[in-house]
Amino acid sequence: MWLPQYLLVFVSISQLISDTHASLEDTARSRFWLPDTVKGTFAGRAARFEPASSSTCGCFGPCRRPAPMDSHQKEIAYFHQQWNLAHDKNKIHVVNDAVNHILRQPMTDEQQENWCRELGNVVNAQHNFAAVHASIIFAVNTLILKNRDNQPLTATLDPILVEILRKLPRPNEPKGQWLQELFNPQRGFSTEFSEWTDPLFNQLNLEPRLGELAKALNNDNKHSINKHLEAVIEEIFKDPPPKDVSAQTRVAALAVLFHVLKRQDANQEMAGNLVRRIILNPELFYVRQYEKTLLQHMRGQFPMSQDQDHIPGFFENM
Numbered sequence: 001m002w003l004p005q006y007l008l009v010f011v012s013i014s015q016l017i018s019d020t021h022a023s024l025e026d027t028a029r030s031r032f033w034l035p036d037t038v039k040g041t042f043a044g045r046a047a048r049f050e051p052a053s054s055s056t057c058g059c060f061g062p063c064r065r066p067a068p069m070d071s072h073q074k075e076i077a078y079f080h081q082q083w084n085l086a087h088d089k090n091k092i093h094v095v096n097d098a099v100n101h102i103l104r105q106p107m108t109d110e111q112q113e114n115w116c117r118e119l120g121n122v123v124n125a126q127h128n129f130a131a132v133h134a135s136i137i138f139a140v141n142t143l144i145l146k147n148r149d150n151q152p153l154t155a156t157l158d159p160i161l162v163e164i165l166r167k168l169p170r171p172n173e174p175k176g177q178w179l180q181e182l183f184n185p186q187r188g189f190s191t192e193f194s195e196w197t198d199p200l201f202n203q204l205n206l207e208p209r210l211g212e213l214a215k216a217l218n219n220d221n222k223h224s225i226n227k228h229l230e231a232v233i234e235e236i237f238k239d240p241p242p243k244d245v246s247a248q249t250r251v252a253a254l255a256v257l258f259h260v261l262k263r264q265d266a267n268q269e270m271a272g273n274l275v276r277r278i279i280l281n282p283e284l285f286y287v288r289q290y291e292k293t294l295l296q297h298m299r300g301q302f303p304m305s306q307d308q309d310h311i312p313g314f315f316e317n318m
Contacts, residue, residue, distance in 0.1 A: 031208040032244040034100060035178070035252075036092075036135075042101035046078040047071065072111050075101070076118050083122055092131050095119070099139040103146075103246065109153045116140050116157055120164040128169050134178050137164060141247040141288055148240040148286060181251050185293035188301065193255040204256065207249055209236060213256050225260060225267045233257060233274050239286035247288070254294050261302040272304035 051069065069077065075098075082094045102115045119136045140161045147153045174183040177192035192200065196217065204214035209232055216224035236245055236253045260271040278285045279295050287295065 030104070030244055032104060032246060033207045033209075033249050034096075034103065034246055035203060035248050036096055042097055043071070043075065043105070046075040049074055049078040049081070051077045051081070072107075072114070076114065079118065088127075088129070091129060092135065095122070095132050095135050099135055103139060103142055109147075109150070109156075112143055112147070112153065113156050113160070116143060116160045120160055120167075123164050123167050130174060130176075130179050130183075133164075133168055134182050137161070137182060138178070138247040140164065145241045145245065145247060145250075145286075145288075146243045178248065178251070181254075181294060182290055185290045186297065188294070188297045189255055189258055193251075194258065196259055200255075204252055207252055209245070209249065210252055210256055217256070217259055222266055226270065229256075229260060229267065229270060230274060233278075234285075237278050237285045237287060239282075239284060241286055250288075250291060251294070254291065254298070258298055261298060268302070269304065272299075272302060275299050276304060 051074070079094070079098045082097075083091060086094050098115075098119070102112075107115070116139075119139060123133055123136060140157060144154050144157050144161065147157070174180055175190060177190050180187055180190035181193065188194065201214055201218045205211050205218075207214070212228050213225060213232060215221070216228065233253055233256075235242065236250055241250075257271050257275060260267050261275070275295050275298050278287060279292065279299065
């Protein structure tokens with residue numbers, strides 16, 4: 001049945017938002033977490049997608065149909081169709097839907113590279129889709145982290161990320177959760193992360209590795225913080241990183257460290273030592289540049305006694 005374009009847009013976006021019943025098979029087993037994903041069956045919808053075909057007909061021969069797409073090609077074509085049909089305010093749902101699929105499904109090196117390039121293609125300096133751009137950059141960072149021990153692939157993904165960053169519009173003061181942490185980390189954490197609120201607790205509580213620490217912070221359970229903090233943070237930031245940790249989980253983990261430091265109780269020294277160890281031991285821990293800047297901001301905001309032994313300007317030279 002033929003539907004006008006505006007109804008196709010409505011059906012597609014509604015399906016992205018409301019199709020929450022069918023989840024990926026490994027969701028229950030994985031500790032991988034994304035903050036604003038659209039749970040659904042991206043691969044299933046892409047498999048049913050039929051791209052517009054254009055046959056080539058010669059003057060004296062039969063028409064030649066284009067070669068059929070494999071599943072990976074159909075997924076990318078489906079993503080582009082959804083992106084082009086979506087209203088601006090709904091493009092974030094399209095990107096998050098694809099990102100959720102890309103980061104949770106096993107893919108070859110070539111497929112991961114293709115997806116990073118395709119996501120980069122929708123970044124346009126003329127459109128200030130800050131949330132869309134942040135989702136894409138976090139996704140590429142996550143793939144780089146997951147493939148930390150795959151040097152040939154990361155050597156390909158790093159330049160793609162550099163090119164994406166080069167194309168971004170440059171807002172003066174990017175604000176809001178995830179945006180400030182990614183685009184303006186020298187300002188520290190956004191209000192959404194720096195103030196302990198019910199929405200922040202609810203968000204962190206859903207992260208499998210951080211849930212216990214979120215409960216402990218919410219209940220001011222110093223014993224539980226002392227029990228879990230060091231092991232959880234060191235696991236997340238070790239080198240190479242766990243393959244089921246997203247770039248957003250890592251920012252959220254730094255926010256947990258921030259709140260332990262902010263409370264200035266018996267656990268502050270442990271948190272401060274963790275910040276210091278992660279910064280000063282690159283042979284043990286791996287951090288991206290925006291993460292290092294957040295760590296440095298915390299270290300300056302909550303100086304520990306050990307920091308007095310270091311010469312001024314140390315951070316600026318890192």
